[in-house]
Amino acid sequence: MHTENNQRHNIYQYSIISELDNPSDDLLHEWGIYCGLEFDNNNENDLDKYWNDLSNRLPNLFKIALDYIWLPTPSCAVERNFSLYNTLLDKDRQNLTKESLKQLNMMYFNHDY
Known part of the structure; x- marks a missing residue:
């Protein structure tokens, strides 16, 4: 399971998301911060609030996340x-x-x- 967690932290695994395909140094830095965050499963049901709370700390990931949070689901x-x-x-x-x-x-x- 530890290997799986490390694999999930590899930004290039998510290259299907065009913004993550060729990440800038700033985006790689934010990704490192994001992967180090502790998640509280009890308080993170509202994705919009979650990403708005992180918008100043992770502005590039915030923009990407909001694009994908609101995609219509077929x-x-x-x-x-x-x-x-x-x-x-x-x-x-x-x-x-x-x-x-x-x-x-x-x-x-x-x-x-």
Whole structure:
């Protein structure tokens, strides 16, 4: 899992995002700061607020993030996500707490299982 975390910190893994394909020195510096941030899963449900709070510290990543936060989601992706949620919420998992479900969801969609 440690190797997976290091791999996620590699900005070039996200080169499908055109702004990250050939990052400037400033963007690489911000990326390093971003990767070192501690995340509080309880308080980071509002992506707009999260990135606005970081806008002064990470102005380049802030601009990129806002572009992608507000991209419209095609219906096929939504349907696929509902199918995945049905997998997560099988009959054996119906009594999970909200926190357990959030953690399971995060692990599933980040491939940490």
